[in-house]
Amino acid sequence: MSPSRFTPEHIEQCWRQALALWDVQVRLSPPEPHVPFHPDADHANEPLAYIDLARRQVFVHFELLQSMGAADSLLAVLAHEIGHHARFPHTLGWDAELRVVEQRLLPGLKQSLTNLFYDLQVNEVVGRTHAEDLCRVYRGFQRTRGDEPTSPLFFFYLAIYEELWGRAPGDLVPPAAMAPMEEQFPGLRAEARMFAQTFYALPNPRLQFLYFCAAFIRYLGKPDELSYVLPLGDDVSQPDVDDWDAALQSGGRWEDVLDEARERGWLDAVPATEEPDLLDQIRRITHHLPGTGDGKLRRALVARHYRRLVDQHLVKLPSAPSRPEPYLRTTPEAWEHGDDPSAIDWTLTVLTQGHLAAVSPLRRELEADVPPPSELGVPSVELYLDTSGSMPNPAQQLNSMTLAAQVLSASALRKKAKVRGIIYSHHAPVVSPWMYDEERARDFLLGYIGGGTQYPFDILSALSEEEPDALRVIISDSDFLANVAEKGAMEALVRSTRRSRLLVAFLALGEDLRARQVLGPVLKERNFRLVVVKWLSDFGQAAAALSQALLEK
Structure with a gap:
């Protein structure tokens, strides 16, 4: 419950004035009281205000605002939050783009500086008419922190506002910390003055952000240990996967401005590196x-x-099949207490149970109606992917074998085939169910085990009996030849080849002489093929050519 001085009428009036300050129409609901995330914790550690963009709802911690002695600053706080939504950052895609560049300049940064960057932009606008209200918030915030020392980052941040709003040194920063900070960071006050004069005059936001990073890097300490708290910080939502994905493709838009920042000498403290992988x-x-x-x-x-x-x-991109949706009813069974009530088929229950329907309902689950292949002759495809330590984790470095498996999988699925993946290494292979859409298959084939290599001949034998007409592709390197040489392995490979439409050993090898010697017995089988790729960099292209040869009519 908000304190009594924050009446609905007062909140409504401040909300209207805050909207008028930005002169924008935004689809945000009027502010509501913040509900503590941890009711038993000190409310000083809760956010003062923030926007839930999913609900487009502004929340204000009225009790914290009053305890800070900043109850009269409600209008400025609301204007601050509206500013994030209306202009800084305005979109989470822009926020993601800045965070990508930030990690390029400051690799390993534990806590992003983007919220602090936006606050400097928002508060410049709000502070034109409500500087004292914002100062009251920052002073109150420091009182709530008690004897906790002010970090160099926050000290420099407050010093900028003192210069921006024409405040005397010590009006916002702790006076007792001024001399020690100046001793630790000579020229700090002059740098804050230069920042206030330069930052807001720069012609575009990309240059602003690079100048901001160049100025604040001096006060971060160890980037991988950075942890700071702002009174109006942490009030911008996190980007989603679409925002991040688009931002990762935006690197080219920063090259010119990065060059300009280096020419100006801003990034002298940042190592000049190429754009990372x-x-x-x-x-x-x-x-x-x-x-x-x-x-x-x-x-x-x-x-x-x-x-x-x-x-x-895959240059040719036929339409991909849709993921099978569960909508076919299964055989009815008696519904028991504890089962999902939504599984009850009331129509069938009433028709069959009559007056006992209410006490003896029947349930029927939904199962997927698997789409039949639209192109006759396209086989089921099994992919055996070697994920031993000889190849990198595909989530950390490009794995050419994983890429090859994904190319083959996508080719088959776009021909309306079904695909099963087997990820193996030295133990505990992982076998997928039959997959019918690229997204699910792609996610499965990103799996990684590491360690040594032990091909799962037992799984190959079992699956070849279960699905004798499947097309099977083994993606590996010279380790597969060592596995085949083990006792009983060649016999299992020959039997499985005879039970397959085709079995292909798709191997990364410098030459194929030894492979042909080791695989001599199975090479005699008409259903076996050996495909050797000399360079790992050619694996993706070779997989595309192989898929065309295997799946095209």
């Missing part, structure tokens, strides 16, 4: 993001990168 960029931007411990965002971005590589090799 895209997979390395994905690792950097997802390494410290909250809520990504399970790697879902990273995996989604990696999958999109491989999809683009696959499409480069």
